[in-house]
Amino acid sequence: MFAVIKTGGKQYTVAAEDTITVMTLAGEPGDKVTFDTVLMLVDGEATTVGAPLVAGATVSAEIVEQARGPKVIAFKKRRRKNSKRKRGHRQDLTIVRITGISAA
Numbered sequence: 001m002f003a004v005i006k007t008g009g010k011q012y013t014v015a016a017e018d019t020i021t022v023m024t025l026a027g028e029p030g031d032k033v034t035f036d037t038v039l040m041l042v043d044g045e046a047t048t049v050g051a052p053l054v055a056g057a058t059v060s061a062e063i064v065e066q067a068r069g070p071k072v073i074a075f076k077k078r079r080r081k082n083s084k085r086k087r088g089h090r091q092d093l094t095i096v097r098i099t100g101i102s103a104a
Contacts, residue, residue: 001041001044001101002042003101006035007022008022016100017097017098017099019098020098023094027063028063029063029065032061035061039054041103043103055104057103059102060101061097061098062097063094063095064096067092067094068090071088071090074089
């Protein structure tokens with residue numbers, strides 16, 4: 001059984017015991033979270049596609065850790081103007097372990 005969920009503006013295909021990295025979620029390591037925005041649910045041969053969501057389906061997960069992504073450098077230079085700017089960015093991420101998928 002697997003499901004397609006949406007969180008943080010992105011979609012993820014998840015199954016039980018999967019570990020995924022998503023955008024920041026509130027909580028500490030060990031906390032339980034529930035994803036209610038299930039877009040598709042596949043259970044063996046039975047496939048349920050939501051319009052837009054699958055009614056009553058939820059995916060439960062546990063927060064493993066709060067982490068940060070790799071550093072991304074944004075360097076802008078304007079030639080012949082003696083102008084340049086260098087900025088760095090690290091995205092805050094949450095690593096979650098899927099504990100179960102439940103259908104209605």
